[in-house]
Amino acid sequence: MRTAYSVETVRAAERDLMARLPEGALMRRAAAGLAAACADLLGRGYGRVYGSRVVLLVGSGDNGGDALYAGAGLARRGAGVTAVLLTPERAHAAGLAALRRAGGRTVEITDADADADADLGTDAGTAAVAAVRRADLVMDGIVGIGGTGGLRPEAVPLAEAAERSGATVVAVDLPSGVDADTGEVRGTALRADLTVTFGTHKPGLLVDPAREYAGSVRLVGIGLDLPAEPELEALQHADVARLLPVPGAESDKYRRGVVGIAAGSARYPGAAVLAVAGALRGGAGAVRYAGPAARDVIARFPETLVSDRGPKHAGRVQAWVVGPGIGDDAGPVAEVLVADVPVLIDADGLRLADASAVRARRAPTLMTPHAGEAAALLGVEREEVEAGRLAAARELAGRYGATVLLKGSTTLVAGPGAGDGGGNEDGKGNGNGNGTAVRVNPTGTSWLATAGSGDVLSGLAGSLLAAGLSARDAGSVAAYLHGLAGRHAADGAPVGAHDVAEAVPGAWRDVMRG
Ligand SMILES: NC(=O)C1=CN([C@@H]2O[C@H](COP(=O)(O)OP(=O)(O)OC[C@H]3O[C@@H](n4cnc5c(N)ncnc54)[C@H](O)[C@@H]3O)[C@@H](O)[C@H]2O)[C@@H](O)CC1
Numbered sequence: 001m002r003t004a005y006s007v008e009t010v011r012a013a014e015r016d017l018m019a020r021l022p023e024g025a026l027m028r029r030a031a032a033g034l035a036a037a038c039a040d041l042l043g044r045g046y047g048r049v050y051g052s053r054v055v056l057l058v059g060s061g062d063n064g065g066d067a068l069y070a071g072a073g074l075a076r077r078g079a080g081v082t083a084v085l086l087t088p089e090r091a092h093a094a095g096l097a098a099l100r101r102a103g104g105r106t107v108e109i110t111d112a113d114a115d116a117d118a119d120l121g122t123d124a125g126t127a128a129v130a131a132v133r134r135a136d137l138v139m140d141g142i143v144g145i146g147g148t149g150g151l152r153p154e155a156v157p158l159a160e161a162a163e164r165s166g167a168t169v170v171a172v173d174l175p176s177g178v179d180a181d182t183g184e185v186r187g188t189a190l191r192a193d194l195t196v197t198f199g200t201h202k203p204g205l206l207v208d209p210a211r212e213y214a215g216s217v218r219l220v221g222i223g224l225d226l227p228a229e230p231e232l233e234a235l236q237h238a239d240v241a242r243l244l245p246v247p248g249a250e251s252d253k254y255r256r257g258v259v260g261i262a263a264g265s266a267r268y269p270g271a272a273v274l275a276v277a278g279a280l281r282g283g284a285g286a287v288r289y290a291g292p293a294a295r296d297v298i299a300r301f302p303e304t305l306v307s308d309r310g311p312k313h314a315g316r317v318q319a320w321v322v323g324p325g326i327g328d329d330a331g332p333v334a335e336v337l338v339a340d341v342p343v344l345i346d347a348d349g350l351r352l353a354d355a356s357a358v359r360a361r362r363a364p365t366l367m368t369p370h371a372g373e374a375a376a377l378l379g380v381e382r383e384e385v386e387a388g389r390l391a392a393a394r395e396l397a398g399r400y401g402a403t404v405l406l407k408g409s410t411t412l413v414a415g416p417g418a419g420d421g422g423g424n425e426d427g428k429g430n431g432n433g434n435g436t437a438v439r440v441n442p443t444g445t446s447w448l449a450t451a452g453s454g455d456v457l458s459g460l461a462g463s464l465l466a467a468g469l470s471a472r473d474a475g476s477v478a479a480y481l482h483g484l485a486g487r488h489a490a491d492g493a494p495v496g497a498h499d500v501a502e503a504v505p506g507a508w509r510d511v512m513r514g
């Protein structure tokens with residue numbers, strides 16, 4: 001499991017640890033890991049550290065201190081190091097002294113430089129931008145977990161020069177300008193090729209849009225003692241393998257769970273077919289389809305139990321999926337919401353579901369909106385959801401008392417207790433899943449942004465619900481397999497949703513093999 005902790009938690013853990021260590025020990029650990037990561041990159045890209053050109057962008061806090069110490073380490077190994085001090089009077093004094101002792105140079109950006117010209121066109125500004133353009137490696141120590149808002153104006157030309165230069169850009173702890181706790185990017189931020197983060201991942205390193213700015217992420221342990229429950233967690237192969245249902249010798253199809261699919265319409269029969277395609281690969285013992293696309297479903301998947309009447313008349317199931325392609329018929333949604341089994345609500349179902357009926361449910365509910373659907377439910381613009389995905393998922397989960405899977409480039413799964421310390425209103429478990437950490441899916445691929453791909457996901461997740469997984473596990477495991485299947489199926493080329501469904505067994509095998 002990859003985990004991420006909030007800034008508040010990181011600060012508390014750092015305080016505890018610092019109280020037990022000699023002054024500056026923690027920063028030296030961080031800087032040593034940072035310097036090693038940079039030396040690795042220089043060794044691979046440039047051939048060696050000796051003679052390479054390194055530029056440090058140094059802000060006013062300890063993040064700049066990390067950069068200065070790491071820069072000193074590289075200078076001792078023969079790199080030519082220039083530190084651009086964005087607030088010279090507040091640069092980390094001991095770090096700066098260490099860099100100077102190691103032979104590093106400095107360029108000081110003063111208020112006068114910053115005020116004189118939006119493009120930093122003063123002598124010092126020009127020298128700084130020129131150094132960045134010539135650099136082999138740029139280290140971003142402008143701001144870390146102490147940052148608020150986007151980059152300050154004087155840092156913007158430097159960030160742009162770094163992005164356009166051929167230099168490898170390494171962010172210290174976080175790319176400057178992104179929000180560590182939320183993954184939001186409300187102004188300009190620096191784009192890194194690698195982020196070397198200390199102690200633990202921060203939520204912003206795993207959630208878009210900030211995640212995109214981080215490039216690849218390397219974690220340097222500094223010995224923090226962190227609490228059991230993280231803010232965010234990302235499943236890895238081994239976690240998914242543990243959660244996948246495995247039929248025992250005694251299992252028959254009913255014990256493995258029957259998933260009911262209430263999807264499709266005369267106008268959109270394909271949504272029914274694709275949801276069933278996903279459900280057949282999700283571990284339930286049988287798939288029951290109830291709706292107007294029964295003939296299309298049975299023609300494509302003869303193993304399905306079909307009925308053209310509503311869910312209320314279908315036989316017993318262990319979980320329902322409702323919504324894909326149902327158009328404007330609220331009947332099936334109301335029928336499944338009163339069922340005492342887990343229900344997944346997707347697509348049209350999200351619009352048609354009565355919020356109080358969802359809140360009144362005792363069995364788990366899993367809602368699977370994309371950003372546009374989430375925005376409609378929250379009464380905000382789509383852009384707002386995309387900019388603040390974590391907040392949106394938590395808000396929806398809280399409002400509906402449901403588990404929410406917010407689809408997108410970094411799919412999130414938030415349980416109803418996410419953000420309020422967990423638990424149901426009545427304090428009883430409701431099968432939405434243990435723990436309050438929001439799950440973030442690491443396997444997504446942009447090839448999955450294809451029509452019908454969401455229908456496959458809802459069938460797959462519904463099948464896992466029927467097989468007995470909690471809503472949080474079913475949602476996050478389905479997203480994981482779906483993303484992996486998308487990658488396998490696409491392999492660098494466009495694919496259709498049915499290709500993704502067909503690739504799910506391969507993804508499942510891949511996970512089980514480790
Ligand atoms: N606290 C610790 O024990 C450790 C901290 N470490 C480093 O220290 C960092 C945190 O240090 P600080 O608490 O000093 O905070 P930062 O260095 O992240 O930044 C705080 C400073 O930046 C200014 N600032 C805030 N937003 C800004 C913006 N958008 N643009 C420019 N300046 C801005 C603030 O006025 C403040 O002076 C971590 O991210 C990590 O890099 C590491 O050395 C590991 C140990």
Ligand SMILES: [K+]
Pocket residue numbers: 063140141142143144171172173174175176
């Ligand atoms: K930084």
